[in-house]
Amino acid sequence: MSTRIAFLKGHGTENDFVIVPDPENAIDLSSDAVAALCDRRAGIGGDGLLHVVRSAAHPEAKDMAAEAEWFMDYRNGDGSVAEMCGNGVRVFARYLQHAGLVTEGDLAVATRGGVKTVHVAKDGDVTVGMGRARLPEGEVTVSVGERSWPARNVNMGNPHAVAFVDDLAHAGTLYSPPPFSPASAYPEGVNVEFVVDRGPRHVALRVHERGSGETRSCGTGACAVAVAAARRDGADPTVTGTPVTYTVDVPGGRLLITERPDGEIEMTGPAVIVAEGEIDPEWLETAVR
Secondary structure, eight states, X not given: OOSOEEEEEEEETTEEEEEEEOTTOOSOOOHHHHHXXXXXXXXXXXXXXXXXXXXGGSTTTGGGTTTXXXXXXXXXXXXXXXXXXXXXXXXXXXXXXXXXXXXXXXEEEEETTEEEEEEEXXXXXXXXXXXXXXXXXXXXXXXXXXXXXXXXXXESSSEEEEEEOSOGGGGTTOSSOOOEEOGGGOTTOOEEEEEEEEETTEEEEEEEETTTEXXXXXXXXXXXXHHHHHHHTTOOHHHHSSOEEEEEEETTEEEEEEEOTTSEEEEEEEOEEXXXXXXXXXHHHHHTO
């Protein structure tokens, strides 16, 4: 890399991201480079990286180019590739607005989890159509230390294990991935949400995100939690025929999750751009050696 690379920093309910605009997919972002950029001490710092590419320019998104001009090439903080990130989509849309590439209103964003519909509101909130949840069969258990809980297996384009607990402190430090069983339930790892009730249709969570550790927020995780809570509470909208909305408190803020009778899920919350600058290519080359 011989030229400086533009970047921005943004967050959605404090789930933070390094944003690298690269419309023509000209920047080679290796997993080591992503991990270096997301390093909170030696790099810029972030739970993940949003690589902003035109769908037509990326081999994984070409087939979606007719539906969505922009592809969110999302990477976890450790450099691994991820299917989807709900908070990331909101911040991605905010960046497109910030850069003058889209205006307030509706747009489509291509992701590895499919094309997502997004609405950018005047008040600063962004709503993302998260698609439908899949509920794989089979019992799952997660544990922390000597405690274990049954968990609901929910797939939002990425895998989640949702455990309802008495106290969020029971999740422990979440420095390492909470053990789960059976191993066959999540062959590529899982995002684990620990959930407590705050009131009617109101829950709070802590989450260990696969590839990132504990984060301040997880959009797909909040959706998975709302889906699991609705089934637990007998409020499954696909059965009742009535939409259901849950307020989901995350350590970094608050999200509103609505599931409609057709199974479609919408997530609404804030998205903020906080800084922009340039990456020194010499530093990056040294960091990934």
